[in-house]
Amino acid sequence: MSATIKYYCSCLSNTVVPPAPHLPSSSHSFHTLPELYFCEECDAVRCNECVSIEVSGYYCPNCLFEVPSASVRAEKNRCARNCFFCPQCFNTLAVVPSDPPDGTSFHQANSMGEPPFLLYCNNCRWDSAEAGITFEKSTGLAQQLQKHEDSAPDSLEFERLKDFFEPLLRASSSNTQHAPGTSSHSTHTNPITAAASSALARDIPGVSKYHPPPPRSRQKSKHGSKDDMPTYRSRVEIGGINGYGAGGEKDADLFSRLEHPSQVSTLAQKWTGSWSVSPLSRDLKPIRIPLHSRLTKRCPSCRHILIKPEQKAQSVRFKIKLVAANYLPAIEVHLPQPTASTRRVPGARTTQDADQSNSSRSSLLPGKSYPFRLGLKNPLYDPIQVRLVVQRQPLPAVPSAGEASTEKSRRPPFAISLPSTAFSIAPYAEAWEYEDEDDLDGLDDDDGLSPVKAAKGRSKTVGVLEKKANTTIVGGEIVIAKDGRGDAKFNMLVSYTYRSDEPPVDEMIGSKRATDLVKTNPETKTFTFYTVVDLGTIIPKEDARTASPDAY
Amino acid sequence: MPPIRDKFIIHSKAVVCQDVDLKGDITIGPGTVVHPKAIIYAIGGPIVIGSNNIIEEGATIVNRRKEVMRIGDENLFEIGSRVESPSVGDQNTVSTKARVHHTVRIGSHCSIGPKCFINTSEDIKLDDFTVLYGPNWEERLWSGRGQKQAEDLSTKHVEYLKEWLPKFNRLRRGEMP
Numbered sequence: 001m002s003a004t005i006k007y008y009c010s011c012l013s014n015t016v017v018p019p020a021p022h023l024p025s026s027s028h029s030f031h032t033l034p035e036l037y038f039c040e041e042c043d044a045v046r047c048n049e050c051v052s053i054e055v056s057g058y059y060c061p062n063c064l065f066e067v068p069s070a071s072v073r074a075e076k077n078r079c080a081r082n083c084f085f086c087p088q089c090f091n092t093l094a095v096v097p098s099d100p101p102d103g104t105s106f107h108q109a110n111s112m113g114e115p116p117f118l119l120y121c122n123n124c125r126w127d128s129a130e131a132g133i134t135f136e137k138s139t140g141l142a143q144q145l146q147k148h149e150d151s152a153p154d155s156l157e158f159e160r161l162k163d164f165f166e167p168l169l170r171a172s173s174s175n176t177q178h179a180p181g182t183s184s185h186s187t188h189t190n191p192i193t194a195a196a197s198s199a200l201a202r203d204i205p206g207v208s209k210y211h212p213p214p215p216r217s218r219q220k221s222k223h224g225s226k227d228d229m230p231t232y233r234s235r236v237e238i239g240g241i242n243g244y245g246a247g248g249e250k251d252a253d254l255f256s257r258l259e260h261p262s263q264v265s266t267l268a269q270k271w272t273g274s275w276s277v278s279p280l281s282r283d284l285k286p287i288r289i290p291l292h293s294r295l296t297k298r299c300p301s302c303r304h305i306l307i308k309p310e311q312k313a314q315s316v317r318f319k320i321k322l323v324a325a326n327y328l329p330a331i332e333v334h335l336p337q338p339t340a341s342t343r344r345v346p347g348a349r350t351t352q353d354a355d356q357s358n359s360s361r362s363s364l365l366p367g368k369s370y371p372f373r374l375g376l377k378n379p380l381y382d383p384i385q386v387r388l389v390v391q392r393q394p395l396p397a398v399p400s401a402g403e404a405s406t407e408k409s410r411r412p413p414f415a416i417s418l419p420s421t422a423f424s425i426a427p428y429a430e431a432w433e434y435e436d437e438d439d440l441d442g443l444d445d446d447d448g449l450s451p452v453k454a455a456k457g458r459s460k461t462v463g464v465l466e467k468k469a470n471t472t473i474v475g476g477e478i479v480i481a482k483d484g485r486g487d488a489k490f491n492m493l494v495s496y497t498y499r500s501d502e503p504p505v506d507e508m509i510g511s512k513r514a515t516d517l518v519k520t521n522p523e524t525k526t527f528t529f530y531t532v533v534d535l536g537t538i539i540p541k542e543d544a545r546t547a548s549p550d551a552y
Numbered sequence: 553m554p555p556i557r558d559k560f561i562i563h564s565k566a567v568v569c570q571d572v573d574l575k576g577d578i579t580i581g582p583g584t585v586v587h588p589k590a591i592i593y594a595i596g597g598p599i600v601i602g603s604n605n606i607i608e609e610g611a612t613i614v615n616r617r618k619e620v621m622r623i624g625d626e627n628l629f630e631i632g633s634r635v636e637s638p639s640v641g642d643q644n645t646v647s648t649k650a651r652v653h654h655t656v657r658i659g660s661h662c663s664i665g666p667k668c669f670i671n672t673s674e675d676i677k678l679d680d681f682t683v684l685y686g687p688n689w690e691e692r693l694w695s696g697r698g699q700k701q702a703e704d705l706s707t708k709h710v711e712y713l714k715e716w717l718p719k720f721n722r723l724r725r726g727e728m729p
Contacts (some may be wrong), residue, residue, distance in 0.1 A: 088690075088692065089685055089686050089690075096698055096701060097701075098697065098698075099697065099698060099699065099700040099701065100700065118697060118698070120697075120698055123665060123685050123686075124665070124683055124685040124686070124690070124692060125663060125683045125685075125692075125694040125695075126692070127695060127697050127698065129695065129697055130695055262690065262691060262692050
């Protein structure tokens with residue numbers, strides 16, 4: 001589907017009105033409905049950027065073992081059992097016994113298989129013997145590898161680094177205790193950030209050196225503590241275990257003797273290693289699978305839990321799950337593309353060209369009008385009344401006196417018409433309750449008679465088009481100005497009224513209409529939210545002409 | 553092009569389901585299992601399939617050439633794969649939705665990964681123990697370790713199918729239509 005709709009979360013701004021959709025920064029405020037949460041206490045939409053996150057447990061994604069958080073650090077965030085990634089293709093590896101000696105069938109041999117055991121990739125048929133790794137037992141492979149890993153130069157170096165920074169860290173923590181607040185905020189006195197920045201400035205083979213901006217002299221004179229830190233010298237020179245990978249003579253020699261591209265390890269294969277990895281793919285080692293975590297998410301303002309997974313790693317259920325999809329009507333946008341037979345206007349080839357460059361988005365031509373459809377689905381067990389309002393493109397509050405004149409000369413690139421009256425959406429029900437479809441239709445007609453009539457009076461495209469079960473499809477129309485360009489994106493205010501058990505509180509943005517409703521019917525409650533509808537890109541006229549010269 | 557004359561020789565110990573699409577001169581060896589909805593077309597020349605092969609649903613084997621297309625023993629053609637190579641050795645695996653063009657001969661012990669596509673303009677032969685895998689059809693050589701286990705697994709697979717397929721499918725016999 002080319003046209004998209006996203007929902008607004010007001011966490012990034014102080015106002016409830018979303019930023020204009022054509023601003024690049026606005027994309028961070030809009031999310032798809034499945035990504036959003038809903039806090040019942042605050043009666044507000046929450047997104048992944050504003051919720052506070054706590055880790056409720058760690059587990060291995062392969063063996064689903066729940067790792068106690070105490071041992072996560074010791075195991076370096078990786079599975080300490082038998083779970084490994086293939087270094088060649090990142091498939092998970094299987095433990096297999098080695099082949100029995102010739103002559104004996106596999107059945108006759110020991111059921112557990114013969115040592116030495118190997119790690120074997122079923123996808124690319126890599127096995128750990130190629131990297132010189134075999135195991136005596138088929139269980140606890142990570143422990144068996146631990147000895148090798150601990151003596152490897154990179155882990156020794158890491159230990160040394162930790163030892164090196166530990167006194168500095170301790171000093172800083174005691175410093176901050178003496179003078180809390182002041183020194184900890186400075187970037188230069190904090191050894192952790194200093195260490196991080198020096199790590200960033202380190203030479204990485206194959207990556208051009210990062211030059212940090214020169215520190216301001218004022219700051220330097222103020223806190224000279226960066227100089228207090230002795231320079232760290234690594235125990236071994238950068239370079240793989242066998243000296244390759246440092247970009248020196250040895251590497252050049254190696255590459256001059258290459259015969260096949262598959263002998264070289266790819267960037268993706270080397271990327272996971274923190275130490276410089278050998279450029280030869282045969283030297284790559286199996287990778288212990290990184291642990292995953294399950295998260296608990298809380299509302300930022302009232303601290304109520306929005307998402308709480310079950311403790312077991314095997315379980316896919318949630319103890320608490322307050323997702324916006326259960327509260328807000330799900331909206332789908334559909335922009336019927338003119339088919340080749342019906343509209344052979346300049347579009348035919350232009351659309352194709354635009355599709356190639358801008359693959360999934362639909363393209364619109366200036367000076368045309370396009371009907372589009374919005375399908376709204378009610379997730380509540382009560383019927384709701386929905387009103388759609390298009391937010392004015394230049395925000396009414398923003399334009400100052402100076403801008404007003406330019407605003408006049410520059411007309412908005414497109415105009416949107418939507419049904420202006422409220423329409424109803426039938427309640428959600430389980431599938432088996434929809435048997436008597438006719439009754440439901442009759443009921444709906446009584447409810448939504450006026451919008452249907454109004455729509456017929458005006459045009460066939462704008463208005464309520466279809467009602468089925470808990471879905472109502474309304475039609476809208478976009479008219480694109482002759483000199484329109486840019487994206488056909490607009491903010492849409494959706495307000496819906498539902499019957500509420502709680503006493504009505506109009507703390508919401510509440511348009512005038514909404515407050516009226518609350519007054520007339522104390523049982524109902526209105527919730528308002530913003531969405532952004534993206535119908536596609538307007539192809540500027542010049543482009544359309546050059547793209548399809550034969551059409552004119 | 554002359555009309556294709558159908559001639560099927562199916563070994564009495566082969567398991568070929570009724571609902572397979574066969575065309576042309578086809579010989580199927582003992583122990584070979586052909587699942588329903590498999591497609592075998594001998595358009596150009598005849599197709600000779602050896603013993604203990606498994607041809608799964610939707611797998612397509614086509615011979616476009618005049619010469620005989622020979623398929624060895626203990627090969628596995630997975631669901632939706634398409635093989636047109638003029639010769640296939642022994643103990644190969646052609647994974648799901650993989651495609652092998654008619655210019656490529658397959659050796660033995662090769663593994664062609666899911667959705668891999670081999671298409672060359674001139675004739676080539678995949679060496680023994682070649683493995684193709686991944687979205688970019690990377691190529692490497694299998695060390696051959698675990699070969700016995702692979703053989704064992706393939707034998708068990710054939711045995712299982714020979715026992716269970718006939719219970720749920722009508723079988724085709726090698727009669728002349």
